[in-house]
Amino acid sequence: MTTTSLESTNGVGLQVRGVHKRYGAREVLSRADITIQPGEFVAIVGRSGCGKSTLLRLVAGLESATTGKLRIDGEDIAGLREDTRIMFQDSRLLPWRRVFDNVALGLPPAQRQHADEVLAQVGLGDRGGDWPAKLSGGQRQRVSLARALVHNPRLLLLDEPLGALDALTRIEMHQLIEGLWQRNGFTALLVTHDVQEAVALADRVILIEDGRIALDERIDLPRPRVRGSAAFAALEARVLNRVLSREGAEPQHERGDHSLFSSVAQVRWAI
Amino acid sequence: MNTQVRELQVTPIPDTIDAPGLGFLPAGAGWRAPRLAAFFRDAGQRLLPWLVPVGLVLAWQVASALGWLSTRVLPAPLEVIKAAWTLAVSGELWLHVKVSAGRALAGLAVGGGLGLLLGLLTGSVRFFETLLDSTIQMVRNIPALALIPLVILWFGIDETAKLFLISVSVFFPIYINTFHGIRNVDPGLIEMARTYGLSRSQLYRQVILPGALPSILVGLRFSLGLMWVILIVAETISAQAGIGYMTMNAREFLQTDIVLVGILLYAALGKIADVLARSLERVWLRWHPGYQNAKA
Numbered sequence A: 001m002t003t004t005s006l007e008s009t010n011g012v013g014l015q016v017r018g019v020h021k022r023y024g025a026r027e028v029l030s031r032a033d034i035t036i037q038p039g040e041f042v043a044i045v046g047r048s049g050c051g052k053s054t055l056l057r058l059v060a061g062l063e064s065a066t067t068g069k070l071r072i073d074g075e076d077i078a079g080l081r082e083d084t085r086i087m088f089q090d091s092r093l094l095p096w097r098r099v100f101d102n103v104a105l106g107l108p109p110a111q112r113q114h115a116d117e118v119l120a121q122v123g124l125g126d127r128g129g130d131w132p133a134k135l136s137g138g139q140r141q142r143v144s145l146a147r148a149l150v151h152n153p154r155l156l157l158l159d160e161p162l163g164a165l166d167a168l169t170r171i172e173m174h175q176l177i178e179g180l181w182q183r184n185g186f187t188a189l190l191v192t193h194d195v196q197e198a199v200a201l202a203d204r205v206i207l208i209e210d211g212r213i214a215l216d217e218r219i220d221l222p223r224p225r226v227r228g229s230a231a232f233a234a235l236e237a238r239v240l241n242r243v244l245s246r247e248g249a250e251p252q253h254e255r256g257d258h259s260l261f262s263s264v265a266q267v268r269w270a271i
Numbered sequence B: 001m002n003t004q005v006r007e008l009q010v011t012p013i014p015d016t017i018d019a020p021g022l023g024f025l026p027a028g029a030g031w032r033a034p035r036l037a038a039f040f041r042d043a044g045q046r047l048l049p050w051l052v053p054v055g056l057v058l059a060w061q062v063a064s065a066l067g068w069l070s071t072r073v074l075p076a077p078l079e080v081i082k083a084a085w086t087l088a089v090s091g092e093l094w095l096h097v098k099v100s101a102g103r104a105l106a107g108l109a110v111g112g113g114l115g116l117l118l119g120l121l122t123g124s125v126r127f128f129e130t131l132l133d134s135t136i137q138m139v140r141n142i143p144a145l146a147l148i149p150l151v152i153l154w155f156g157i158d159e160t161a162k163l164f165l166i167s168v169s170v171f172f173p174i175y176i177n178t179f180h181g182i183r184n185v186d187p188g189l190i191e192m193a194r195t196y197g198l199s200r201s202q203l204y205r206q207v208i209l210p211g212a213l214p215s216i217l218v219g220l221r222f223s224l225g226l227m228w229v230i231l232i233v234a235e236t237i238s239a240q241a242g243i244g245y246m247t248m249n250a251r252e253f254l255q256t257d258i259v260l261v262g263i264l265l266y267a268a269l270g271k272i273a274d275v276l277a278r279s280l281e282r283v284w285l286r287w288h289p290g291y292q293n294a295k296a
Helices: A052-060 A099-103 A116-123 A135-149 A167-184 A193-201 A230-245 A251-270 B002-010 B035-065 B077-089 B094-124 B126-141 B146-153 B159-183 B185-195 B199-236 B243-252 B257-282
Strands: A014-023 A028-036 A040-046 A068-073 A084-087 A153-158 A187-192 A204-207 A214-217
Touching: A028 A052, A028 A167, A028 A204, A028 A214, A028 B257, A040 A052, A040 A193, A052 A068, A052 A084, A052 A153, A084 B185, A099 A116, A099 A135, A116 A135, A135 A167, A167 A193, A193 A204, A193 A230, A204 A230, A214 A230, A230 B126, B035 B077, B035 B199, B077 B094, B077 B243, B077 B257, B094 B126, B094 B199, B094 B243, B094 B257, B126 B159, B126 B257, B146 B199, B159 B199, B199 B243, B199 B257, B243 B257
Parallel strands: A040 A187, A040 A204, A084 A153, A153 A187
Antiparallel strands: A014 A028, A014 A068, A204 A214
């Protein structure tokens, strides 16, 4: 069914069933239903604050859903998992450990030497002895990627990992991530606000709007994908238009909602 | 894909840190022609700050030699050096320095150790913060020196009183900075470490403690400054040995040169302690862009 099913995969399947997430009165996710096949690369796009990062944190086991089920290979997600690793938006390297020790973080002593191999895979084989403060933003994210991959995750969660990088570094990182995904066969879930990034990397692009899934688009372009191609541009435009279409359509409604919320909150506070 | 990667390595890394650590490297050390001129300019730059202090000491010596300054007010610098030499040769100097430094370090070990432990405890466990922190913050407002009459009543004028005063005064800077250091560790790093499967003790040793270390060392330096001040006061109250005893004794006999030796000894000890604390920072915080020296 998926474009990647030709390769043997070591990824997990992910099922999200009717998941709601509320913070107090605010509903961040409502009735999210997503099925991700083993080894699939899925991108979740949406405006900031739409709930896409929350979904990622739920899958990571960092938070639990208010209602609904999240399952990995049929098993409920109950907290942090050994086979799931996250690459964060800010690289979150420990500044007091050298690059090698950052990659080897949490590895049992016997497996520490794998850190060198993975560092070489992300192209930083000779930087293991440097302090993170000496690296550029792109290099830090490579280290962060290596740190995630050294654990051989079966599910890799990417939380806007390239948001802070310049355009050229970002394209290089796309190729790196795609290559490592193809080689290692993990399931990847990428959260991003960059539609082009999503179309370049993912088998499927899911759009979340106001906590709901608004679009689930399969990207059937052959890999490696050519950004300039007509098919690529058409798909990108289609997703982008869908993202933008909401703007101006019902802003009145949203604003009305907000004022209602705040007045209710004020009254409650006054009482 | 691999070639892409290689190319990226070649490009120099735009450093966010650079300047402050490298500022004092000899500029243009490899150039031949302007080398000599640069050397003299460099030497001049280095000597200039010494001009005023050396001039002052010289003026002082001249004023004493001409009899403008009475030795009861200020002995000549040469007299002070001579007094220091005699004391050093007789071994008396080292005895006093040893006693004073011993007191200071014992106080630091007790007070600083307690401050560190309690700071770690209240910083890491919410329960202990609620239980202890407000009490400690209240007690902190009592100046240690105001306790002297009470301390003398409690402990007499022995070593215990001095140890107590020094311990109390070094406790607070280390406590507060340890507490804040732990509280200010980036929560993002802690979350990351948890998702990467670190156990609680690993999390503490590899993330929380190193993250709090810069702040703890700031506390240590504050404490060292206070430690010497309190030591001086405590030794002036009463002592049978130590630099304070030496100077108070010399005052009885109007030996102003020895009094001055004592004052300079305190200054030297304070300076040494500060240099040691700084080198600790350089070793322990060598990952920190703010502490990177020329070598890195």
